[in-house]
Amino acid sequence: MTDSAQPVDPDSLPDTASVAAYWFARERSGRMTAEQRMRRDAWLRASADHVLEYERARGIWNAARLVPAERLQALMNETPKESRARSYASSDSSSSIYSDRSRSIRPGFSRRRFAFGFGLACTAAVGISVYVNPSQPSYSLQVASAVGQYRQVTLPDDSIIELNTGTRLSVNYYPDRREVILQEGEAAFTVSPDAERPFFVEAGDTSVRVTGTRFGVRRQAQAASIAVLSGAVQVRQGPWWSREQADLRAGQTLAPGTGNHFTVLSAQDTDSVLAWRQGRVVFRDTPLASAVNEINRYASQPIRLNIANANSIRIAGTYSTRNINGFLELLPDIAPVAVQRLANGSAVIVRK
Secondary structure, eight states, rough: OOOSSSOOOOOOOHHHHHHHHHHHHHHHTTOOHHHHHHHHHHHHHHHHHHHHHHHHHHHHHHHTSSSSSHHHHHHOOOOHHHHHHHHHSSSOTOOHHHHHHHHTTTOOHHHHHHHHHHHHHHHHHHHHOOOEEEEEESEEEEOOOOOOOOOOEEEETTTTEETTTTTTTEEETTTTEEEEEESSSEEEOOOOOTTTTOEEEEEETTEEEESOOOEEEEEEEEEEEEEEEEEEEEESSTTSSEEEEEEETTTOEEEEEEEOOEEEOOOOOOHHGGGGGGTTTEEEEEEEHHHHHHHHHOOOSSSEEEEETTGOOEEEEEEEEEEEHHHHHHHHHSSSSSEEOOOTSSEEEEEE
């Protein structure tokens, strides 16, 4: 299957798994357009089930590369009837082995699905793959926080996730890895050590791998910023065909740069970066426009800034994310601005 073949409309595909396989193969091909990426992202945001199937496709891709090509071909040529007969022949009809194998086949699995996924994966042109039923996660969770809300979740291994305002993420635990997909927003992680089951955070084109540490991740479009409080993390960022890698240790942060590059900053005050965990935001010589944008992440009614060249005004201080009015009341005392209140209760910042 190539781009010269008849194009596939993902909306015409029979089920969620097929759509996930299509979008994943399209991404891996390196030929996904900006419009297609936006369409894929909108599909992922529409349902936690979409995210789960997409991550299954990713797991299939990684696992299938370990299967010899001749074995994949044999599986392609084997009918479901032959497969059942071979399973039956290897054990007595009343054995638990035969029963377990029968139960492991998901309803709807067929050679058509197998061949369809195989063709989509080959579209990526980076190896031989096949769409098969992956192992189910032993633990799954979808969780979100509203605007202005802080949430804390404890996972089965005693790892802790703290969600900042307006955050959505999903968690899946497998025998060999623990995965978090950060769809939007910001979260802090305190990860219980487990060298045999590393902890991954995926945020767009950014992947963070740890075994045990404390760190924060903030998703910004397809990139992400990272702050490490303790331990160390390995970060990979950028599209799969052009990824950069950095090893971060305690006190270091990573910020998205231009293009596919990122910037590692040392000796940063990571406690300030993650001050939202205590309901605070810290500004140090911060442009007013940037400060207002940050405060607006927590505001039920966005603050408007009606000042030309607002970045020429800089502010500093520590402010409560739970008291937006306190920020507005203090602002005229530390900057040459005034705050106007409108009839609907919203605020506009203007020059004095």
